[in-house]
Amino acid sequence: MNQVNQVTSGQALFVGGSWVEPDGGHYEVVDPATEETVGWAPEASRDQVRAACAAAREAFGPWSRTAPEERAAVLSRAADIIRDHLVPYAELARAETGATTGTARGMQVGVAAARFRRYARVEPAEWAVPPQINEAGPMGRAGVMGALAVRQPVGVVTCITSYNNPWANPAGKIAPALAMGNTVVVKPAPQDPLSVYRMAEALEAAGVPRGVVNVVSGRSQGVSEAAVDSPDVDMVSFTGSTAVGQRIAEVCGRDMKRQLMELGGKGAAIVFDDADVGSAVAGIGTTFSFYSGQICTAPTRVLAQRGVYDRLVDQLSLYAGRLKVGDPREPDTVVGPVISAAHRDRVESYVELGRKEGAVVVTGGERPDLPTGFYVAPTLLADCGNDMRVAREEIFGPVVVVIPFEDEEEGIALANDTDYGLIDYVWSGDVARAFRVARRLRAGGVGVNTVGRNMEAPFGGFKRSGVGRDVGSYALHAYSEVQAIVWPG
Secondary structure, rough: OOOOOOOOEEEEEEOOOOOOOOOOOOOEEOOOOOOOOEEEEOOOOOHHHHHHHHHEEEEEEEEHHHHHHHHHHHHHHHHHHHHOOHHHHHHHHHHHHOHHHHHHHHHHHHHHHHHHHHHHOOOOOEEEEEEEEEOOEEEEEEEEEEEEEEEEEEEEEEEEEOOOOOOHHHHHHHHHHOOOOOEEEEOOOOOHHHHHHHHHHHHHHHHHHHHOOEOOOOHHHHHHHHHHHOOOEEEEEEEEEEEHHHHHHHHHHOOOOOOEEEEOOEEEEEEEOOOOOOHHHHHHHHHHHHHHHHOOOOEEEEEEHHHHHHHHHHHHHHHHHOEEEOOOOOOOEEEEEOHHHHHHHHHHHHHHHHHHHHHHHEEEEOOOOOOOOOOOOOOOOOOOOOOOOHHHHHOOOEEEEEEEEEOOOHHHHHHHHHHHHOOOEEEEEOHHHHHHHHHOOOOEEEEEOOOOOOOOOOOOOHHHHHHHHHOOOOOOOOEEEEEEEEEEO
């Protein structure tokens, strides 16, 4: 694979099919576990970001007219290349993010390869609309009108990706966008952009034409701003905090740019008295281990019915206490570090806030005694109220809060009493009740007795958790405009 971008001074930008030295120099990417330097990431200037957007605009016409089968072939080759480089790519992802080796291989690089493979499957982009019989009138004589709905690419898509998964998250944007004939400008999270440049290498080696994929990074807010407000950009796909998403939406609104927003979450996990507590504990416990709680879909806000409350708290405490916190390279490590020292301090401040608000710290709450790394102990806060800030705000760390409730109506009311609405969960032995409750929850997704995902099901949020849906065929809709073609029958 082409390695000319591996310059001695640091990583180069990928603009218009060329590897370009950054105007702003380079900044250090730090391993959250060892606090050592992983590499040097490029700091793009506004002009370089605009150049990337212009390159994507120039490439859009030819790429959008390329046969879907040819675009699919590029994605298929990219999937093969990523899979062939699974071990080194996963090692980089582990070093950049602090994910465990198993997570980096299976859930980061492995999922990225699967997503490119998924969108290498060509799907019909047009479908018939039932004919309509029109009466005679001012618009003409009576007749039958046929119609066809056609998915058309949006244009140039800016993809702003999250730090918790620098492989699966960008792949989930880039692959369907390219499959639909769009071109992309990818702005990775500043904490771990090096993996996204490896993805660009894979796409380049797979034969993606010049300008179809561009990657620009930087810590400066101006990099993201330029990628959003460029007149060459038609759509912004963003994964991140609600606060940043609101600012992006304001900019997009001025020019009526299309948006796809996957924002914050404070998922409610409703556990009824008749639930399988072991299953509930295992599912809720993923908050402690999966990305060390740095994931918007985590069941961080547990609503436990009174009859099961004490047992659930006890078992969650035991579960959290057994998890090994430490070096993510070790095969028995379950909980790695959070992304940075600043984020560790933020998570710890929420735990202290919970204490002040009256929550009981059942387990955790103290910084692990490790020589290096940005670690937070799995922490369980019990006896919480839904009005506490720890119950209302996204902490984005290995912290679970538990709130008691009396009956089904109160459980539903508490679950819906939030600004967020990404994914909720219901645990109950009565499946009919679980589905009844699920339909009343104001969330884009609901897991019934599971935290698992169906990767063809629509994904997105209600309320401040986002705008739009992606995953599976829904992503093809998200990265397209629908055109109607009408004719007389």
